[in-house]
Amino acid sequence: MSLRIFNTQTKKKEEFLPIQEGKVGIYVCGITAYDVCHVGHARSAVVFDVITRYLRYRGYEVTYVKNFTDVDDKIIEKASRERKGITEISERYIREHNEDMEALGVAVPTATPRATEHIDGMIRLVATLIEKGLAYGVDGDIYYAVEKFPEYGKLSGRRLEDMLAGARIDVNDKKRNPYDFTLWKASKEGEPWWESPWGRGRPGWHLECSVMSQRYLGDTFDIHGGGEDLVFPHHENEIAQSEGASGKPLARYWVHNGFVRVNSEKMSKSLGNFFTIRDILEQYHPEVLRLFMMQSHYRSPVDFSDVALNEARQGMDRFYSTLKTIRDLRAAGVERTDPSGESSEKDRELTGQLQNLRERFIEAMDDDFNTARAIGYLFDTIRFLNASLTGKKAEASASALDQTEKTLHEIGAVLGLLLAEPDDYMRLDRDREVVKRGLAVAEIEASIADRWSAREKKEWQKADEIRKSLAARGVILKDTPTATTWTIA
RNA sequence: GGCGGCAUAGCCAAGUGGCUAAGGCAGCGGUCUGCAAAACCGUUAUUCCCCGGUUCAAGUCCGGGUGCCGCCUCCA
Numbered sequence: 345m346s347l348r349i350f351n352t353q354t355k356k357k358e359e360f361l362p363i364q365e366g367k368v369g370i371y372v373c374g375i376t377a378y379d380v381c382h383v384g385h386a387r388s389a390v391v392f393d394v395i396t397r398y399l400r401y402r403g404y405e406v407t408y409v410k411n412f413t414d415v416d417d418k419i420i421e422k423a424s425r426e427r428k429g430i431t432e433i434s435e436r437y438i439r440e441h442n443e444d445m446e447a448l449g450v451a452v453p454t455a456t457p458r459a460t461e462h463i464d465g466m467i468r469l470v471a472t473l474i475e476k477g478l479a480y481g482v483d484g485d486i487y488y489a490v491e492k493f494p495e496y497g498k499l500s501g502r503r504l505e506d507m508l509a510g511a512r513i514d515v516n517d518k519k520r521n522p523y524d525f526t527l528w529k530a531s532k533e534g535e536p537w538w539e540s541p542w543g544r545g546r547p548g549w550h551l552e553c554s555v556m557s558q559r560y561l562g563d564t565f566d567i568h569g570g571g572e573d574l575v576f577p578h579h580e581n582e583i584a585q586s587e588g589a590s591g592k593p594l595a596r597y598w599v600h601n602g603f604v605r606v607n608s609e610k611m612s613k614s615l616g617n618f619f620t621i622r623d624i625l626e627q628y629h630p631e632v633l634r635l636f637m638m639q640s641h642y643r644s645p646v647d648f649s650d651v652a653l654n655e656a657r658q659g660m661d662r663f664y665s666t667l668k669t670i671r672d673l674r675a676a677g678v679e680r681t682d683p684s685g686e687s688s689e690k691d692r693e694l695t696g697q698l699q700n701l702r703e704r705f706i707e708a709m710d711d712d713f714n715t716a717r718a719i720g721y722l723f724d725t726i727r728f729l730n731a732s733l734t735g736k737k738a739e740a741s742a743s744a745l746d747q748t749e750k751t752l753h754e755i756g757a758v759l760g761l762l763l764a765e766p767d768d769y770m771r772l773d774r775d776r777e778v779v780k781r782g783l784a785v786a787e788i789e790a791s792i793a794d795r796w797s798a799r800e801k802k803e804w805q806k807a808d809e810i811r812k813s814l815a816a817r818g819v820i821l822k823d824t825p826t827a828t829t830w831t832i833a
Numbered sequence: 834g835g836c837g838g839c840a841u842a843g844c845c846a847a848g849u850g851g852c853u854a855a856g857g858c859a860g861c862g863g864u865c866u867g868c869a870a871a872a873c874c875g876u877u878a879u880u881c882c883c884c885g886g887u888u889c890a891a892g893u894c895c896g897g898g899u900g901c902c903g904c905c906u907c908c909a
Contacts, residue, residue: 571909
C-alpha cells in the first residue's frame, strides 16, 4: 500500500508520488507576526508537524519550509499604535510563536524564511508579471490582472463570473477587476518602504509565499499546506503569481487543515472567541492538546471546549499509566516468566501484537494521515498490554518489555505523543490540576496521613470519610500496600 | 446572492458498497479491593438526520428536503 493524500484542488484522495524519489518538499503558510498565536494556529502547526514526521518515518527526506510574514498592514498598524518599528513588533511575535511551538512539541521546520528577507525576489517577480502582461501599475501600486490568468479559481473551484455576481468586495477604482489583487503597494508617509522600479513601496500579502517557496523548493514542489481559510484568496493568488510567472504548476498536492471551533463557530481573531496557546498550556499538558486534535481527522472541524480537553486528558492518562506499568516492571528487574515454560509463547503473542500495531498504524496514516484511526489502534494495543502486563497472570520477559516500550515510543514520536517520562507527565498533570482547582497540596497530604493511621487502626469508617471528603474535591486516592498515592480526577 | 463542507450511541469520533458499524470519554453489571482507585471482562447504535432512487447488496453511490458550518473581507 502507498500513501494517499486528499488534494484540495481535485477534491480527491490521490496516490502520493513525489517529484524526486525519496524526497519531499513542503511549503506551509505560517503566521503574520502581529499577535500571539491561538489554538487555531496550534492546530495547523500540529497537523503539518505530524505530516512531516510521518513522511520522515516512511523514509522520505523532507524539506519543510514555513514562512513568517513580517510586513503587512496589521503589523504596521500595531507598530504605529505602540510607536514602535515593525521589526520590533514582528520579532516579538515570531519569538513568542517559536516558544509556543517548542512548548507544543512541534519540530522546527527545515527553513523559516521571512518576507522582508526576500524583497528583491518579490520585486523581480512583479517585474516578470508586468512583462508577461499579467500585472499593471496605477499610481505606484501594482495589481495582478486576474482575468489574464485563465485558470484563476482552479484551486478553490470558483469562477470569476460567479464571484462577481455575489460580490462583497471593496470598491477600488484603481482595479480593473474587483478581484485583482495588490502585488506592490506605494508606501504612504510613515510606512515602511523599499526602493523599487515603481517607486518606494512594500509588497502585497500573497507575494512572499510565491517567492520563498520558489527560492527554497523550486518552481514546482510536492505539498503546499495551510489552514482551509487560506484556500481563497491566498493560495489561489499564489498560484496566479507563481504559475503566471513560471508557466509550471506550483504544487502537486494542496493540503488544508480544518478549523478549531468554539461552540460550533470558527475560532478567530475577529470573532474574539480565541484561546491563546500559552493560556491553554497552563491548564493542559501539550500532549493533551495534541491528542485532542489528532483524535479527529485533520480536515474535520474540531470543537474546542474544556470538556473535550478533559476527555483527551483521560486518554493521555491511560497511555502514560501503561507506560508507567512497563517502566515499573523494567525497574523491578523481575523476569516475569512462567515456570510452566509458556513465557516464550506469551512473548511471541506480545511481539505479534506490536507488529500488528505498527502495520495498522501505517495503514491508517497512509490513508490521508488518518490519525484518529491510528490512535484507535494505539488504544487497542494499550488494552492488550494492560491485560497481559498487569494482574496475577501477567508475564513478559525483559526483552519483550523493552520492545514494547520502544514500539510505543516509535509510534508516539510520529504523533508527537508519549515523549515524556511517565512520572514527569503525571506529576506535571497533577500540579496543573491542583492549581486549576485551587487545592492545597499540604492539606491533602495531611488528610492522607490521617487516613493512613486510621486504616492502621482499622477505623474504616473514619478512613472512608476522609476518602469521601477528598473525592468531593476531585482528589482520588489509590491505596497500595506501602503507601497511598493520589491523583486528580 | 455565489461556491463548498458536514450530519454515525449520552458526548467526542473512525468508517476506502459486502463478514459481528473502530476507538476514546461518560454510564451500568462483574472480577480485584477492608471500602475504593487503576486495570480487566461484559454491557450501552436491529442501525448511521428525513424522503425517494441505483444495486443481489448502501452509513458508504445518485436526487430532493431539513439542520449546522465555512469561504466569497484580515484570517491557521
